[in-house]
Amino acid sequence: MHIQRKTTLIVLVCVALATVAWLSIRPAKTKLSASSAIPVRVVSVAQQDIPRFVSGIGSVLSLHSVVIRPQVDGILTQLQVKEGQLVKAGDLLASIDDRAIRASLDQAKAQLSESQAQLQVAQVNLKRYKELSIDDGVSKQTYDQQQALVNQLKATAQGNQAAIDAAQVQLSYTQIRSPVSGRVGIRNVDEGNFLRTSDTQGLFSVTQIDPIAVEFSLPQQMLPTLQGLIAAQHPASVDAFLGADTDSPAAVLLGEGRLSLIDNQISATTGTIRAKAEFSNATQTLWPGQLVTVKIQTALDKAALVVPPTVVQRGMDSHFVYRLNGDKVDVVPVHVAYQNSDLTIVTGVQSGDVLVSDGQSRLKAGAQVEVLKEPPQVIQTAQAQARP
Structure with a gap:
């Protein structure tokens, strides 16, 4: 028993010595250098003409809508028009005894x-x-x-x-004629009914469809811009969309109009200013009472410096970007002049500068970077989607 314990002890000592010897002679494990390259993706600063837009929610309004009521008492002897019919100003609508x-x-x-x-x-x-x-x-x-x-x-x-x-x-x-051109609404009375001037319901309505207007509200900060657009030689273009996201492929363009009016006061409760645009509506895609999203071009920045929104980073007091300088990056302060979901207009860089668009979370001034390429499958997928 004593000999067995001694043998076990000797074996353990030999194993320990062998382990120490192996650790002393094995190759040293390569340590990660603190200055190892950080993988990033980059884009170049582009220079192009960029239109600026502002969007808001609006409702479609008829320029003229009239409820047809009798002006004398009598029996309705004949209706000359049908529901939904388009009529012109002066057309005979109904006859009274x-x-x-x-x-x-x-x-x-x-x-x-x-x-x-x-x-x-x-x-x-x-x-x-x-x-x-x-x-x-x-x-x-x-x-x-x-x-x-x-x-x-x-x-x-x-x-x-x-x-x-x-x-x-x-x-x-006794000959009721249309005061405006428009579309006849749903009829409320039939031939043979006795009409009175005190009736408030009316026979039907005639609503102008073409042209038509859209009324919308914008923040009060937009007032100087709207005043400049109204005073311009050519009225600003206004697009009406079905859908909140006007840049989405699902957004449907309902009509293209012109800014025509700014309200004479700002709403004290909402801090917004109302405006109105007029649209040609020959196809009748705009309908009174319909909710739409309006998109107005407020300016055109010529030769603007454009980058994707992911390029610009937010600092404590200002915005900045990481600019590629060899295999390292510099921190460059920039001013954001305009931004939407697709692009950002900046100043402080030059056209053609290479900026970091992805991987900024690990970067700092002077950090060494490695520029990554798009994976082949991503490029192939993008090319496949671009084919008709």
């Missing part, structure tokens, strides 16, 4: 004829009395009374003519 009004008109005309006949007789007598008054054939009182009678009959004739004019106006109301 006009027999009672025509009878009043004929009565007024008869009264006018009677007054004119009486006036004619009175004027002849006045002329005769005037000649007789020269030789005192009639008294001056008789002459004055005849003059007063003539004046009275003239006033009566004028009143009869006014009654005729009023009856003709009432008669014109």
